[in-house]
Amino acid sequence: MGDAVLDQLRAATADHAHAAADSDAVDGVPARWVAAPADTDQTAAVMKVAATNDLAVVPRGAGTKLTWGNPPSRLDVLLDTGRLDRIVEHAAGDMIVIAEAGCRLDTLQASLRDASQRLALDPSGHGGIGGTIASAATGPSRLSYGAVRDLLIGLTMVRADGVVANSGGKVVKNVAGYDLAKLLTGSYGTLGIITRAVFRLHPLPAASSVVTIPASSPAEVHDLVQKLIHSQLTPAGVELDLPTPDDGTLGVLLEGTPNGVEGRTARTLELLGARATSSATPPPWWGREPFDNGDVALKITHEIGQLPSLLSAIDAASRATHQAVQVRGSVAVGTLLAGVHTDADLDIDAVARLVDALRHDAASYGGSVVVLDAPPAVKARLDVWGPVRGLEMMRSIKHQFDPQRRLAPGRFVGGI
Amino acid sequence: MSIRGLADELRSLLGEERVITDRQQLRTYECDGLAQYKVIPALVVLAESTEQIATVVRACAEAGVPFVARGSGTGLSGGALPHADGVLIVTSRMRRILEVDVASQRAVVEPGVINLHLTEAASPEGYYYAPDPSSQQVCSIGGNLAENSGGAHCLKYGFTVNHVTGAEWVTPTGEVVEIGGKAPDSPGYDLLGVLVGSEGTLGIATKVTVRVVRAPEAVKTLLAAFRHIEEAGAAVSSVIGAGVVPAAIEMMDALAIEAAEAAVQCNYPAGAAAVLIVELDGPSAEVDDQFDQVQRICEENNSFEIRVADDDTERAMFWKGRKSAFAAVGRISPDYIVQDGVVPRTMLPEVLHRISELSEDSGVRVANVFHAGDGNLHPLVLFNDAVEGQSDLAEEISGAILDLCIEYGGSITGEHGVGSDKAKFMPRMFTDDDLDTMQMVRCAFDPDTISNPGKIFPTPRLCGERPGRRQGAHPLAEAGLAEIF
Numbered sequence: 084m085g086d087a088v089l090d091q092l093r094a095a096t097a098d099h100a101h102a103a104a105d106s107d108a109v110d111g112v113p114a115r116w117v118a119a120p121a122d123t124d125q126t127a128a129v130m131k132v133a134a135t136n137d138l139a140v141v142p143r144g145a146g147t148k149l150t151w152g153n154p155p156s157r158l159d160v161l162l163d164t165g166r167l168d169r170i171v172e173h174a175a176g177d178m179i180v181i182a183e184a185g186c187r188l189d190t191l192q193a194s195l196r197d198a199s200q201r202l203a204l205d206p207s208g209h210g211g212i213g214g215t216i217a218s219a220a221t222g223p224s225r226l227s228y229g230a231v232r233d234l235l236i237g238l239t240m241v242r243a244d245g246v247v248a249n250s251g252g253k254v255v256k257n258v259a260g261y262d263l264a265k266l267l268t269g270s271y272g273t274l275g276i277i278t279r280a281v282f283r284l285h286p287l288p289a290a291s292s293v294v295t296i297p298a299s300s301p302a303e304v305h306d307l308v309q310k311l312i313h314s315q316l317t318p319a320g321v322e323l324d325l326p327t328p329d330d331g332t333l334g335v336l337l338e339g340t341p342n343g344v345e346g347r348t349a350r351t352l353e354l355l356g357a358r359a360t361s362s363a364t365p366p367p368w369w370g371r372e373p374f375d376n377g378d379v380a381l382k383i384t385h386e387i388g389q390l391p392s393l394l395s396a397i398d399a400a401s402r403a404t405h406q407a408v409q410v411r412g413s414v415a416v417g418t419l420l421a422g423v424h425t426d427a428d429l430d431i432d433a434v435a436r437l438v439d440a441l442r443h444d445a446a447s448y449g450g451s452v453v454v455l456d457a458p459p460a461v462k463a464r465l466d467v468w469g470p471v472r473g474l475e476m477m478r479s480i481k482h483q484f485d486p487q488r489r490l491a492p493g494r495f496v497g498g499i
Numbered sequence: 500m501s502i503r504g505l506a507d508e509l510r511s512l513l514g515e516e517r518v519i520t521d522r523q524q525l526r527t528y529e530c531d532g533l534a535q536y537k538v539i540p541a542l543v544v545l546a547e548s549t550e551q552i553a554t555v556v557r558a559c560a561e562a563g564v565p566f567v568a569r570g571s572g573t574g575l576s577g578g579a580l581p582h583a584d585g586v587l588i589v590t591s592r593m594r595r596i597l598e599v600d601v602a603s604q605r606a607v608v609e610p611g612v613i614n615l616h617l618t619e620a621a622s623p624e625g626y627y628y629a630p631d632p633s634s635q636q637v638c639s640i641g642g643n644l645a646e647n648s649g650g651a652h653c654l655k656y657g658f659t660v661n662h663v664t665g666a667e668w669v670t671p672t673g674e675v676v677e678i679g680g681k682a683p684d685s686p687g688y689d690l691l692g693v694l695v696g697s698e699g700t701l702g703i704a705t706k707v708t709v710r711v712v713r714a715p716e717a718v719k720t721l722l723a724a725f726r727h728i729e730e731a732g733a734a735v736s737s738v739i740g741a742g743v744v745p746a747a748i749e750m751m752d753a754l755a756i757e758a759a760e761a762a763v764q765c766n767y768p769a770g771a772a773a774v775l776i777v778e779l780d781g782p783s784a785e786v787d788d789q790f791d792q793v794q795r796i797c798e799e800n801n802s803f804e805i806r807v808a809d810d811d812t813e814r815a816m817f818w819k820g821r822k823s824a825f826a827a828v829g830r831i832s833p834d835y836i837v838q839d840g841v842v843p844r845t846m847l848p849e850v851l852h853r854i855s856e857l858s859e860d861s862g863v864r865v866a867n868v869f870h871a872g873d874g875n876l877h878p879l880v881l882f883n884d885a886v887e888g889q890s891d892l893a894e895e896i897s898g899a900i901l902d903l904c905i906e907y908g909g910s911i912t913g914e915h916g917v918g919s920d921k922a923k924f925m926p927r928m929f930t931d932d933d934l935d936t937m938q939m940v941r942c943a944f945d946p947d948t949i950s951n952p953g954k955i956f957p958t959p960r961l962c963g964e965r966p967g968r969r970q971g972a973h974p975l976a977e978a979g980l981a982e983i984f
């Protein structure tokens with residue numbers, strides 16, 4: 084059957100399909116074929132081949148986060164979106180852009196810059212927009228511009244059965260029908276293949292500056308964050324960097340007109356106190372993940388007002404399990420990332436206990452702990468997604484969209 | 500079970516006074532803000548708690564009886580239009596603001612809470628609830644959630660969906676589910692993303708957690724008058740093109756101004772073919788800088804008079820004309836249709852021109868009021884129902900305007916929703932496959948289609964087999980190694 088399938092995949096992609104190599108494995112699970120469709124129609128044709136032959140499919144963008152989530156429970160076709168890389172339309176006057184899923188974020192930003200515009204997501208290097216949507220990436224700019232889901236105004240997807248569906252449109256205001264784009268955001272490839280997205284854009288700010296202040300203790304950080312959010316200084320980002328428990332920095336990004344930013348920088352310095360300093364550009368850690376490939380990567384959310392409970396919980400769990408935890412994130416939004424560096428003597432049990440302890444305390448900070456990434460042995464030892472509200476509803480949705488469980492099976496919450 | 504049987508059951512479960520079956524009383528609920536559609540519900544329940552709503556929904560599910568949620572009934576698409584053989588579940592007794600948590604910048608409210616009341620509750624702390632539909636003095640947060648309502652200030656601050664972070668939800672099978680909360684990004688699919696804007700078709704919100712926003716340091720408002728509507732349109736494009744993101748840019752044309760003058764004497768500059776209201780808010784220095792820029796742009800586009808509001812009273816005067824515009828056209832026409840469509844904002848001048856052609860060719864007057872910054876048109880199509888044929892003609896023009904919106908790459912609704920009114924237009928904007936896919940979500944939540952049936956989708960989808968409960972359980976959970984709940 085193998086050759087016959089490859090022939091079908093080739094036919095579907097104008098010859099852009101081949102047998103998979105070792106490097107095409109997804110989180111340790113080998114694929115059998117790689118198919119690289121060039122447009123939505125070819126993507127639909129690939130999904131029809133998969134449907135006919137009951138093949139499991141995992142979509143791949145730039146492949147930077149392909150290990151996130153659980154490994155797929157089965158995998159036949161790696162659907163590579165690298166050729167779906169066109170910027171279809173940039174309507175500068177309407178401040179929207181339509182781009183294909185494989186288009187890299189840095190390429191897109193570079194082209195928007197000519198019109199003094201940007202997609203207000205933080206520069207995420209070479210990740211693709213499909214992967215950014217599917218993993219619901221979050222970064223510092225979210226404080227003032229919203230998350231991926233808030234900037235996404237339209238979407239084209241291919242369903243598990245090969246049917247093409249659109250939702251939303253290309254206008255910023257639109258309430259016609261269900262918003263499938265939001266449903267697909269953060270779906271990790273389990274509901275459909277995103278082939279095209281429409282985003283609203285923002286003007287590049289004329290000026291910006293960053294104020295930083297050392298802050299490490301939960302109470303101190305909380306106090307500063309509260310001062311900032313209740314002020315009328317409208318920071319564009321408020322980020323905490325806490326590489327070790329007593330070496331923290333709080334950074335505040337200000338954006339606007341040159342005159343306005345100058346004034347607000349002065350006022351922010353005054354608000355935060357004598358130890359605060361300002362600079363024209365953000366510190367090197369700004370917007371970067373506090374972990375490397377292969378590390379244990381956590382996403383922890385919290386109620387803004389319960390930040391001290393979270394920071395204390397992290398500290399306590401870290402001490403109790405002897406795991407050094409690097410923390411960074413958007414403390415005025417409620418999303419933190421945390422990394423546990425792994426080396427030769429990775430203590431799987433200790434990592435599992437760390438995650439358990441943080442989840443145990445979740446009620447105190449009102450959030451959740453997701454293990455975005457971890458070495459396979461760690462993932463096998465714990466539930467990477469943790470408790471999920473509304474899981475039955477999610478299962479029902481998955482069952483409607485992909486009853487045969489062909490799309491990224493097993494990767495998502497509750498085994499979806 | 501018959502409706503009468505259901506009424507008896509609900510009476511015994513909830514108490515006499517919460518269940519209405521008297522025909523005269525039922526009539527109060529026969530329509531929402533779109534009065535041309537009227538249906539008398541079989542019975543009405545005035546719910547007071549989540550448990551009561553869940554009880555009613557469960558009873559409906561068991562009896563196979565449809566139910567429709569209703570907040571304040573101000574919807575303009577017939578979303579809360581009752582079902583003749585169904586139960587109307589009214590939330591107007593669920594008006595408690597449960598919590599305003601300023602430290603976390605969130606509020607938790609019952610679904611019947613009036614939009615403006617939340618802002619009033621948060622304002623002593625210097626906070627407010629940002630989405631501000633013109634109906635904010637009466638509409639409910641539950642209705643806002645269901646319609647994903649917008650308002651003049653949504654240009655900068657986003658719509659309801661950008662402000663809801665959690666909900667307690669009664670599913671169409673009567674289960675109570677917590678979704679999201681005060682923290683962002685709860686793990687799993689973005690259920691709130693589809694529930695907000697689902698127009699009552701996926702169940703009922705019984706509690707809503709929303710963001711509250713710090714009030715801006717400065718607010719500045721100007722009113723600019725133009726002799727030609729194209730000039731006003733060009734000014735809007737230039738403002739946005741200059742990288743300014745105003746809190747609001749609203750436009751009214753001559754006919755809308757005439758109506759507003761007749762109704763509320765807003766005293767806009769005489770002889771204007773169009774006025775713009777531009778509001779900027781934020782830090783003082785930025786607002787000042789950009790306000791000068793906006794004024795310059797209006798002058799460059801031949802505005803013949805620019806007024807700047809010196810205080811809140813003057814600002815309120817500017818807004819009074821705009822906010823009363825819908826009702827005001829009642830002064831210049833016995834009947835009217837409020838249309839709601841969207842076009843890419845750069846297409847505004849062209850689309851306005853096409854609308855005026857439609858109006859001239861048919862002899863049907865159209866007044867234009869709109870959220871110009873995001874291309875959201877509210878053409879008011881004027882007619883006299885007493886004159887034979889006028890109502891049909893007005894409907895035709897109203898529909899033709901939506902076709903224009905679609906032709907220019909826009910939408911058939913920017914904020915009022917599809918409801919009963921626009922279901923028939925959905926196939927003009929979406930393919931059968933698009934609609935089929937949306938309805939897969941419907942099937943996931945409401946396989947028997949009892950939650951507000953007949954709204955949004957012109958033809959229901961057959962849902963097929965039910966999902967198995969244990970489908971796709973995590974292997975660890977299955978093996979008892981990890982806890983899912």
Ligand SMILES: Cc1cc2nc3c(=O)[nH]c(=O)nc-3n(C[C@H](O)[C@H](O)[C@H](O)COP(=O)(O)OP(=O)(O)OC[C@H]3O[C@@H](n4cnc5c(N)ncnc54)[C@H](O)[C@@H]3O)c2cc1C
Nearest residue numbers: 144145146147148149207210211213214215217220272277
């Ligand atoms: C909480 C969070 C914070 C983040 N913060 C940052 C940050 O600060 N800076 C930064 O640089 N990056 C950040 N990211 C990562 C960002 O999401 C990725 O860098 C990148 O956008 C992924 O793109 P990719 O093309 O490499 O995706 P891949 O690694 O190829 O895929 C990622 C996932 O998306 C699925 N997928 C890919 N394409 C599609 C498609 N077309 N349709 C459906 N599913 C698809 C894949 O199956 C996989 O599950 C963050 C992510 C998260 C979740």
Ligand SMILES: Cc1cc2nc3c(=O)[nH]c(=O)nc-3n(C[C@H](O)[C@H](O)[C@H](O)COP(=O)(O)OP(=O)(O)OC[C@H]3O[C@@H](n4cnc5c(N)ncnc54)[C@H](O)[C@@H]3O)c2cc1C
Nearest residue numbers: 570571572573574578633639641642643645649699704914
């Ligand atoms: C003068 C006027 C001006 C308006 N201006 C605007 C405007 O600027 N922007 C705008 O967006 N809209 C506007 N509207 C429309 C309307 O006010 C909004 O759609 C509003 O959100 C409806 O709220 P409601 O409480 O009246 O809902 P209802 O009309 O009672 O119901 C609307 C829909 O929501 C559903 N629903 C109600 N409560 C719930 C619940 N708890 N759970 C699930 N579903 C529920 C109903 O089934 C129905 O489908 C205006 C209306 C009028 C009359």
